[in-house]
Amino acid sequence: MKYNWSIIGHEKQLAQIENDISSGNLAHAYLLAGPNSVGKNTVARKLAGILQCENDFCHSCNACLQVEKGCHVDTVVFEDNGESIKIEEVRRIMERLNMTRQAQYKILLIQSLERMRTEAANSFLKMLEEPPERTIFIMTTDNVRVILPTILSRVRVVKFNSVSNSYLRDKLKQLYPKSEAETIETVSLLSLGKTGKAVHLMEHPDSLANYLKTYHDIQNFLAYRSVSERFSYIEEMLEDPLRIETFMNILTHVLRSKMLEPGRQGGGKIYAKALSKIDEAAMLLRQNINVRLVLENLMLQI
């Protein structure tokens, strides 16, 4: 690699992006697509840093530091705040960017592009068709299936995947040589091959403790027989929406590892079905459908 990305995995994707830069074949719009928490937003931010830094991404000049902190005047981040993306806001920021003349590029980082509704996306299409000079869109999505085909045809899609457990464990060992083997083992198991999640858990012990607690909760939860016990667990979860994502992730993990247990035979199918129900529920949750209803339905089906 030419640049110091400090990212676990995704070598092929990063090499592709580097090649676009070095061959002068940079697209004016990138869409980094793949599962959540594999590090797409981190890659997006680092790509912005590479483009804005004049010293091959030195990590120490003003441009590098400002992009990293999110305060670079010509690099605007639309963070995923859970709300839909308003096209007027994109337009307003583009206009402002056009008035400054400081950096190499004007960069718009748009997280979770699926937050853009159809009407906004149609207006956005025009911006993609006639991009102002030196303007680069770097966008991410967890759900490329809901992005309009007309948008997809005007962006360069880079697909990201999760990595294997053993790969992740090896990388974490290299990255955190002082960490205990047990911590690394737990993190590589719980992060489901999602490198961004793994790094987050390694660097935030309280998140890891939370994750572990949910993991044990779920083991208990699956042993609950009665619907009312399960529903009251949901009730508890609804008070803290952040727990829901963790819950869904770890539930996926637990069911997947149960599916792979030796001697499962006929059980495999049941777990595969439960996993597809979880995927379905996760999709509904992203669409802001009644959260309680989605979770209760899910509980009745696993």
Ligand SMILES: [Zn+2]
């Ligand atoms: Zn720099």
